[in-house]
Amino acid sequence: MIAVGALLHAKQLSRSPFEIATALIVPVVQATLAVYLFRAGGEPGRMLEAAVGAGLMGVWSSVLFGSGGAIQNQRWLGTLEMIMLAPRPPALVILPITLATALTGTYAMAATLLWGRLLYGIPLDFADPVAFAVAVPGCVVGLGMFGLLLASTFVLLRNANALTNTLEYPIWLVSGMLVPITVLPGWTGPIAAVLPTTWGARAVREAATGSGAVWPSLGVCLAISIGCLAAGALMMTYVERRARAAATLALA
Amino acid sequence: MSEYAIEASGLRRTYRSRTGWLRPQRREVQAVRGVDLTVGNGELFGLLGPNGAGKTTTIKLLNTLLIPTAGTARICGFDVVGQTREVRRRIGYVFGGDRGLYDRLSARDNLRYFAELYGVPGREQKRRIAELLELVRLTGRENERVESYSRGMRQRLHIARGLLHRPRVLFLDEPSIGVDPVAARELRQTVAELAATGTTVLLTTHYMAEADELCGRIAVIAGGRIQALGTPAELRHHADGRRVLEVEAYGVTDDRLAVIHALPGVREASLEVVGAAQVLAVQSDARVDVQADVLRALDGVRLGRVTARQPTLEDAYVAIVNRVDGRRAAEAVPA
Numbered sequence: 001m002i003a004v005g006a007l008l009h010a011k012q013l014s015r016s017p018f019e020i021a022t023a024l025i026v027p028v029v030q031a032t033l034a035v036y037l038f039r040a041g042g043e044p045g046r047m048l049e050a051a052v053g054a055g056l057m058g059v060w061s062s063v064l065f066g067s068g069g070a071i072q073n074q075r076w077l078g079t080l081e082m083i084m085l086a087p088r089p090p091a092l093v094i095l096p097i098t099l100a101t102a103l104t105g106t107y108a109m110a111a112t113l114l115w116g117r118l119l120y121g122i123p124l125d126f127a128d129p130v131a132f133a134v135a136v137p138g139c140v141v142g143l144g145m146f147g148l149l150l151a152s153t154f155v156l157l158r159n160a161n162a163l164t165n166t167l168e169y170p171i172w173l174v175s176g177m178l179v180p181i182t183v184l185p186g187w188t189g190p191i192a193a194v195l196p197t198t199w200g201a202r203a204v205r206e207a208a209t210g211s212g213a214v215w216p217s218l219g220v221c222l223a224i225s226i227g228c229l230a231a232g233a234l235m236m237t238y239v240e241r242r243a244r245a246a247a248t249l250a251l252a
Numbered sequence: 253m254s255e256y257a258i259e260a261s262g263l264r265r266t267y268r269s270r271t272g273w274l275r276p277q278r279r280e281v282q283a284v285r286g287v288d289l290t291v292g293n294g295e296l297f298g299l300l301g302p303n304g305a306g307k308t309t310t311i312k313l314l315n316t317l318l319i320p321t322a323g324t325a326r327i328c329g330f331d332v333v334g335q336t337r338e339v340r341r342r343i344g345y346v347f348g349g350d351r352g353l354y355d356r357l358s359a360r361d362n363l364r365y366f367a368e369l370y371g372v373p374g375r376e377q378k379r380r381i382a383e384l385l386e387l388v389r390l391t392g393r394e395n396e397r398v399e400s401y402s403r404g405m406r407q408r409l410h411i412a413r414g415l416l417h418r419p420r421v422l423f424l425d426e427p428s429i430g431v432d433p434v435a436a437r438e439l440r441q442t443v444a445e446l447a448a449t450g451t452t453v454l455l456t457t458h459y460m461a462e463a464d465e466l467c468g469r470i471a472v473i474a475g476g477r478i479q480a481l482g483t484p485a486e487l488r489h490h491a492d493g494r495r496v497l498e499v500e501a502y503g504v505t506d507d508r509l510a511v512i513h514a515l516p517g518v519r520e521a522s523l524e525v526v527g528a529a530q531v532l533a534v535q536s537d538a539r540v541d542v543q544a545d546v547l548r549a550l551d552g553v554r555l556g557r558v559t560a561r562q563p564t565l566e567d568a569y570v571a572i573v574n575r576v577d578g579r580r581a582a583e584a585v586p587a
Contacts, residue, residue: 001368008357008365015356078351081317082413086369087340093369245319247267 005096010103027111030054035120051116052208053178056201058108059140060172066101067147071154090240091233098147102140109136127210135207138218139200142225146196148232152239177201196224254329257421257452258291262323265309283309285476296447298467299456302573306476307456311423315345327421344414344422348429355399359390359409370417384412404435411442424455460566472569474576484565491563491571494519497543499532500556515545520574535567
């Protein structure tokens with residue numbers, strides 16, 4: 001059910017003109033942003049790191065807007081009530097949606113790297129291509145599971161998109177997707193340490209640049225994500241009941 | 253097996269909302285104020301009422317989408333709050349309108365996804381989907397995206413989706429809303445066929461003819477309470493002792509309607525817009541002929557056909573609903 005659900009949701013998402021336009025434009029913008037940021041910082045040798053970081057931002061945006069936006073979209077489509085009526089645990093109903101958005105996020109990573117190569121000549125010399133090929137899907141799946149925890153909140157909130165907008169930039173900033181965590185204020189450290197995005201970004205960056213061991217970072221990312229999945233599943237059951245009590249499954 | 257497919261006792265639902273942050277204002281709306289009803293296995297039961305009467309809220313309380321503020325409900329003997337999953341395995345839900353489907357997917361993909369969600373075994377899915385496409389007359393169009401479907405086709409797809417897991421109880425919430433007359437007739441035919449196979453159907457509708465044609469029993473709900481319950485023939489008795497005068501008119505104002513309502517012998521007066529014309533229906537005591545007084549009150553208004561007839565189920569419904577409105581208006585007047 002999870003596989004069929006994720007596939008069909010990915011199909012529904014990838015046919016949206018808005019999603020297609022976003023998927024075409026955003027990676028160019030993010031690749032450009034990353035390149036100029038690193039050039040301005042006098043570190044042109046770290047272009048690949050910049051492109052990978054920008055790609056991760058794309059994955060995160062997709063998961064975040066996917067989880068929040070997809071729940072809101074289900075509400076607009078009138079399908080949220082229909083899927084929540086299924087005789088299944090609520091987490092199993094929502095997980096395919098967050099996985100589908102993570103899947104479409106993988107495209108963001110590929111497109112950003114491709115645009116970086118085509119427009120700015122960033123060489124795609126990965127330090128460990130095999131580890132990179134494993135770390136990216138691992139990170140994507142991890143973020144998909146994290147998405148479930150986020151989605152549980154969005155089921156409850158009728159204005160879910162307001163929350164997604166406020167979460168996008170702080171999380172990629174704190175996770176060190178583009179800017180090293182070391183240059184951020186000390187108080188952000190503990191927050192970064194518990195976010196799966198931090199460890200996922202680190203694993204992908206390490207695989208691309210060879211700056212460290214990939215597997216421990218990926219392992220921590222997946223461990224935290226599984227924790228998020230478990231917490232999300234519990235939350236979803238609670239939140240579904242709350243949503244039925246508060247009448248927030250439908251638009252009105 | 254439980255004797256009843258649907259049982260509700262003292263069902264109530266209050267919506268609470270809050271607006272503003274600095275000086276929040278709380279608002280409470282009592283949508284359902286104590287509904288009691290039982291629907292037998294295999295029965296086709298109608299829930300009739302005006303907008304805001306509490307029909308959809310009642311259905312959502314029964315199909316587990318909302319939790320009651322008070323009271324209890326059971327579907328096939330299972331409690332809608334405590335045994336949600338057992339209830340969901342046994343129910344289908346279909347609502348009217350354009351929403352509720354994945355527009356960018358084909359009908360087949362929509363059905364495939366919901367078949368997975370509703371636990372239809374993989375080896376059965378293909379056959380079941382083909383059967384349902386046939387039932388709702390969408391065979392041959394199943395690979396087209398839903399966004400290209402007409403409203404009638406979407407509505408039929410909704411029904412197919414609601415039946416995927418062979419529910420014992422089907423909730424149909426205004427399924428014919430906005431559907432053209434031919435599509436509505438096809439829909440009624442599908443619903444009647446379903447009931448004939450033993451599926452219990454709870455149908456909400458605005459359309460009297462639909463309820464009259466399909467339902468074995470009808471409950472009229474208004475103001476969040478069941479106001480009358482019985483077979484269509486029994487409900488017609490609510491208009492016993494009355495006659496109806498129908499006047500086709502152009503330009504009847506609310507003031508004139510109020511004047512007509514106040515005429516001696518007049519029990520109800522309602523105005524309906526049909527195309528460019530208005531149809532004024534005046535219910536009066538059977539022994540009082542109000543025609544001359546009504547025409548006098550319409551002096552200066554362009555009139556068309558004037559007919560007198562026996563009351564129908566619709567007239568009985570209007571009588572029941574207006575009685576509730578009258579009571580509420582009286583309650584609202586300070587002593």
